[in-house]
Amino acid sequence: MAIQRIHHVAYRCHDAKQTVEWYRDHLGMDFVLAIAEDQVPSTHAPDPYMHVFIDAGGGNILAFFELPNSPTMGRDEATPNWVQHIAFKVDSVAELEATKARLQAKGIDVVGVTDHTIFKSIYFFDPNGHRLELACDTNTPEMDRKLDDVKWDMLNEWAQTKRAPKHAAWMHEKELGQGTA
Incomplete structure (x- = not known):
């Protein structure tokens, strides 16, 4: 077997429409597909959901489930909030810095630009509490x-x-x- 790529990565969201609009408005991602069912196809459990798919570039799809009949969404309290995150690649440090300024102008708290030596990144949260990272490679072949x-x-x-x-x-x-403190 040879894995070709990630087909999609799915997370839960509070509100599917708000999530699609947030990713479109703040990260320029296109809404590509919606699937809604009253029953889970794999388990046949009666659990209505909206499943939305967003183009994260390069054939990568980010998906979300809105589950109105499930308990309120939370996070794994045993895992620090900086650990679980979704990282997206951008082309340049200038794009990273411009995006940081644009997000902050819209009231989104941003951490960074953080220099990891082989890449630089910024961190922020989507409206569902998922931590996001935008990263720009700064590595060299020697590194x-x-x-x-x-x-x-x-x-x-x-x-x-x-x-x-x-x-x-x-x-x-x-x-x-070359390194960071």
């Missing part, structure tokens, strides 16, 4: 090679110690102006 060379060593060390390995500490140091 990619260095990270590729140590990925298995890092993973194996983590698996044994549950402590952050230091193989890529250069990413967070001010070495030759």
